[in-house]
Amino acid sequence: MSDATIEGFKAERERLNEIVMKYSGLNIKRFYNLDSQVYREGVLPARTKELLGLVASLVLRCDDCVKYHIIQCSEQGVTSEELEEALAVGVVVGGSITIPHLRRALQDWDELQSDNESE
Amino acid sequence: MSDATIEGFKAERERLNEIVMKYSGLNIKRFYNLDSQVYREGVLPARTKELLGLVASLVLRCDDCVKYHIIQCSEQGVTSEELEEALAVGVVVGGSITIPHLRRALQDWDELQSDNESE
Amino acid sequence: MSDATIEGFKAERERLNEIVMKYSGLNIKRFYNLDSQVYREGVLPARTKELLGLVASLVLRCDDCVKYHIIQCSEQGVTSEELEEALAVGVVVGGSITIPHLRRALQDWDELQSDNESE
Amino acid sequence: MSDATIEGFKAERERLNEIVMKYSGLNIKRFYNLDSQVYREGVLPARTKELLGLVASLVLRCDDCVKYHIIQCSEQGVTSEELEEALAVGVVVGGSITIPHLRRALQDWDELQSDNESE
Amino acid sequence: MSDATIEGFKAERERLNEIVMKYSGLNIKRFYNLDSQVYREGVLPARTKELLGLVASLVLRCDDCVKYHIIQCSEQGVTSEELEEALAVGVVVGGSITIPHLRRALQDWDELQSDNESE
Amino acid sequence: MSDATIEGFKAERERLNEIVMKYSGLNIKRFYNLDSQVYREGVLPARTKELLGLVASLVLRCDDCVKYHIIQCSEQGVTSEELEEALAVGVVVGGSITIPHLRRALQDWDELQSDNESE
Numbered sequence: 001m002s003d004a005t006i007e008g009f010k011a012e013r014e015r016l017n018e019i020v021m022k023y024s025g026l027n028i029k030r031f032y033n034l035d036s037q038v039y040r041e042g043v044l045p046a047r048t049k050e051l052l053g054l055v056a057s058l059v060l061r062c063d064d065c066v067k068y069h070i071i072q073c074s075e076q077g078v079t080s081e082e083l084e085e086a087l088a089v090g091v092v093v094g095g096s097i098t099i100p101h102l103r104r105a106l107q108d109w110d111e112l113q114s115d116n117e118s119e
Numbered sequence: 120m121s122d123a124t125i126e127g128f129k130a131e132r133e134r135l136n137e138i139v140m141k142y143s144g145l146n147i148k149r150f151y152n153l154d155s156q157v158y159r160e161g162v163l164p165a166r167t168k169e170l171l172g173l174v175a176s177l178v179l180r181c182d183d184c185v186k187y188h189i190i191q192c193s194e195q196g197v198t199s200e201e202l203e204e205a206l207a208v209g210v211v212v213g214g215s216i217t218i219p220h221l222r223r224a225l226q227d228w229d230e231l232q233s234d235n236e237s238e
Numbered sequence: 239m240s241d242a243t244i245e246g247f248k249a250e251r252e253r254l255n256e257i258v259m260k261y262s263g264l265n266i267k268r269f270y271n272l273d274s275q276v277y278r279e280g281v282l283p284a285r286t287k288e289l290l291g292l293v294a295s296l297v298l299r300c301d302d303c304v305k306y307h308i309i310q311c312s313e314q315g316v317t318s319e320e321l322e323e324a325l326a327v328g329v330v331v332g333g334s335i336t337i338p339h340l341r342r343a344l345q346d347w348d349e350l351q352s353d354n355e356s357e
Numbered sequence: 358m359s360d361a362t363i364e365g366f367k368a369e370r371e372r373l374n375e376i377v378m379k380y381s382g383l384n385i386k387r388f389y390n391l392d393s394q395v396y397r398e399g400v401l402p403a404r405t406k407e408l409l410g411l412v413a414s415l416v417l418r419c420d421d422c423v424k425y426h427i428i429q430c431s432e433q434g435v436t437s438e439e440l441e442e443a444l445a446v447g448v449v450v451g452g453s454i455t456i457p458h459l460r461r462a463l464q465d466w467d468e469l470q471s472d473n474e475s476e
Numbered sequence: 477m478s479d480a481t482i483e484g485f486k487a488e489r490e491r492l493n494e495i496v497m498k499y500s501g502l503n504i505k506r507f508y509n510l511d512s513q514v515y516r517e518g519v520l521p522a523r524t525k526e527l528l529g530l531v532a533s534l535v536l537r538c539d540d541c542v543k544y545h546i547i548q549c550s551e552q553g554v555t556s557e558e559l560e561e562a563l564a565v566g567v568v569v570g571g572s573i574t575i576p577h578l579r580r581a582l583q584d585w586d587e588l589q590s591d592n593e594s595e
Numbered sequence: 596m597s598d599a600t601i602e603g604f605k606a607e608r609e610r611l612n613e614i615v616m617k618y619s620g621l622n623i624k625r626f627y628n629l630d631s632q633v634y635r636e637g638v639l640p641a642r643t644k645e646l647l648g649l650v651a652s653l654v655l656r657c658d659d660c661v662k663y664h665i666i667q668c669s670e671q672g673v674t675s676e677e678l679e680e681a682l683a684v685g686v687v688v689g690g691s692i693t694i695p696h697l698r699r700a701l702q703d704w705d706e707l708q709s710d711n712e713s714e
Contacts, residue, residue: 016460019467023437027276027445035453038207038265043200049208052174056212059175064457081162088157088503089168093175095690096511100540103492110495135698138705142675146514146683154691157503183695199261207265214452215273219302222254229257276445281438287446290412294450297413318618319400326395326622327406331413333571334630338659341611348614373579376586380556384564384633392572395622421576514683519676525684528650532688535651557638564633565644569651
C-alpha cells in the first residue's frame with residue numbers, strides 16, 4: 001500500500017518544475033509544452049506513445065524519465081506482459097548497460113502493481 | 120521505382136553478417152538470435168515493436184538501425200501518420216541532435232512509399 | 239576557392255528538410271522552429287550561442303551538426319583562435335572519441351578559411 | 358542562507374579527488390591538469406568557457422559536471438538571463454532527456470542566487 | 477574493515493534482480509544468461525574481460541556497472557597498478573565527463589583494498 | 596592483397612591530423628600526446644590496452660576509432676579468437692545498436708587477415 005517512492009517522486013518533480021518555470025524564458029516553456037504534446041492520443045494510442053517514451057528513456061538510461069513513463073504506462077492500463085515485451089526490446093537494443101535502469105523500472109512497476117491490487 | 124538504396128543496404132547488410140558469422144562464437148550468435156526474437160509478434164503487435172526499435176534507434180542515433188526499422192515498419196503496414204507520431208516522440212526525447220537521422224529516415228521512408236505506389 | 243563540400247552539404251540539407259516537411263505534423267514543425275529560435279541573438283551574442291551549439295554537437299559526436307555550426311561560426315566572424323579554444327573544451331569534456339569529429343570539423347573550417355581568403 | 362548542498366558537494370568532490378590522486382599515475386594526473394587548463398581565460402573569456410562546459414555537461418547528462426559548472430558560472434558573474442539562454446540551447450540540442458538535469462541545475466542556481474542575495 | 481557500501485550494493489542488486497525475474501519472460505532471462513557468459517574465462521583470461529567490462533562501463537558512465545566490475549576486478553586479483561592503467565584508457569577515451577565516475581570507482585576500490593588488508 | 600581501405604584510412608587520418616595540428620594550441624596537442632601515452636606497454640601489455648580501446652570504441656560506437664584499434668590489435672598479434680571474445684563483451688554491454696559497428700569491425704579484421712595470409 002506504500003506508494004511513498006512514487007508519490008515523493010511526483011511531488012519533487014513538481015517542486016523542481018516550478019523552479020524551472022521561475023527562470024525559464026519562452027523557448028524552454030515552448031519545449032515543455034511540446035514535450036507534453038507528443039504523448040497525446042493521436043493516430044497512435046497514448047499508451048503506445050508512453051511505451052515509446054519508456055523504451056527511448058531506457059536506452060538513453062535516464063532513471064527519472066524511465067520512472068515517469070512507468071507511472072504513465074500504469075495509468076494508461078498497460079499490462080505487465082506488454083511492459084515486459086517493450087522493456088525486452090530496450091534491453092536488447094541498449095545492452096547490459098541498461099540493466100541497472102531495468103531493475104529500478106521494474107521495482108517501480110512492482111510498487112505500482114501492489115498499490116493497484118490493494119485499492 | 121528505384122529502390123537501389125534500400126536494396127543495396129539489404130545486400131550489404133547480408134554480406135557483412137556473413138563475415139560476422141565467420142568469426143563469431145556462440146555468444147555473439149546467441150545475441151543475434153535474441154535480437155530477432157524480441158521483435159516477434161507477442162502480446163504487443165510486431166508493428167508496435169518495430170516502432171519501439173525505430174524510436175530507440177533514432178534517440179541512440181544509429182543510421183543503419185534506423186534504416187532497418189524504417190524498412191520493417193513499411194513491411195508491417197505502418198502508415199505515414201503513425202510513423203510521424205512515433206518519430207516526433209523520438210525527436211523530442213532525443214533533441215535536435217537526432218534531426219540529421221530524422222532527415223535520412225524520412226528520405227528512406229519516402230523512397231519506400233514511392234516504390235509501393237509504383238507497384 | 240573550392241567550396242564544393244560546404245555548398246553540397248547545404249543543398250543536400252535543404253533537399254532533405256523538404257522531405258521532412260512533407261511528412262511532418264505540427265509537433266515536428268514546432269521543434270524545427272524552436273531549434274532556430276534558441277540560436278538567435280539575445281543577452282548572449284549569436285556567436286556565443288553558435289559556439290555552444292558547436293561544442294554540444296562535438297561532445298555528442300554528430301558530424302552533420304558539427305559541420306552546420308562550423309559554417310555558422312564562420313559566418314558569425316568567430317576567429318580561428320576562438321574556435322580552437324571552444325573545441326579544446328569539447329575534446330577534453332568528450333574525450334578521444336571526439337577526435338575523428340574534431341578532424342572533420344577543422345577540415346571544414348580550413349576549407350571555409352581558404353574560401354574567405356580567396357574572395 | 359543555506360548552502361549546504363553546494364558546500365557539501367565541494368567537500369565531497371575534494372575528498373574523492375584525493376583518493377583519485379592516491380591511485381593515479383602520470384597520465385590521469387596530466388588529464389586532470391588539462392581539464393583545468395581548457396577553462397582558463399584566453400581569447401574566449403573564462404565565463405564563456407564555463408557556459409561551454411555547462412552545455413556540454415547538460416547534453417551529456419552528467420549531474421556532477423553540471424553542478425560544478427553552475428557553481429563556476431555563478432562565481433564568474435554569469436546572469437540568470439545568460440544562463441537561461443545557454444541552457445535553452447542545451448535542452449533543444451539534447452532533448453527532453455536532459456530535463457531532469459535542467460531541473461537540478463536550476464535548483465542549484467536558485468540556491469546560489471539566494472546565497473548571493475543574503476550576503 | 478567497513479564494507480557496508482559494497483555489501484549493501486550486492487544485497488540490493490540481488491533483491492532487485494529477483495523483481496526482474498518475477499516479471500521477465502524468456503528473452504530478458506536469455507539476455508541475463510548471455511551477460512554472465514561473456515565474462516567467463518576463455519582464450520582471454522576472466523580478469524582481462526573484467527577490465528574490458530570496467531572500461532566499457534566507465535566510458536558509458538554507468539555507476540552501478542562500474543561498481544560491479546570494480547568488485548569483480550578485486551576478486552580476480554587485479555592490482556591497483558593494472559586497474560589504474562585500464563582506467564586511464566577509459567578516462568582518455570571518454571573525457572572529463574567520466575571523472576565523477578572515476579572518483580566513485582576509486583573510492584570503491586580503496587574500500588575493497590582496506591577490506592583486503594584488514595583480513 | 597588489397598589493403599586499399601586500411602591504407603586509405605591511414606593516409607586520410609594523417610592528412611586530417613596535419614590540419615588539426617595547423618589550428619591546435621597547446622591543450623589539444625597535449626591531449627593528442629596523452630591519447631598515445633595511455634596505450635603504451637606498462638603493467639598491462641600494449642595488446643590488452645588495445646583491446647580496452649577497441650571495446651570502449653565499440654560501445655561508444657565510433658567507426659573511425661574502432662577501425663584504428665582493429666588495426667592496432669592486428670599489429671599487436673591479437674588472434675581472431677581473442678578479438679571475438681573482446682567484441683562479445685562489447686556487444687553485450689552496448690547492445691544491438693553496436694551491431695553495425697561490429698559488422699564493419701570484422702570486415703576490417705577480415706581484410707587484415709587476408710593481407711597477412713598473402714604476405
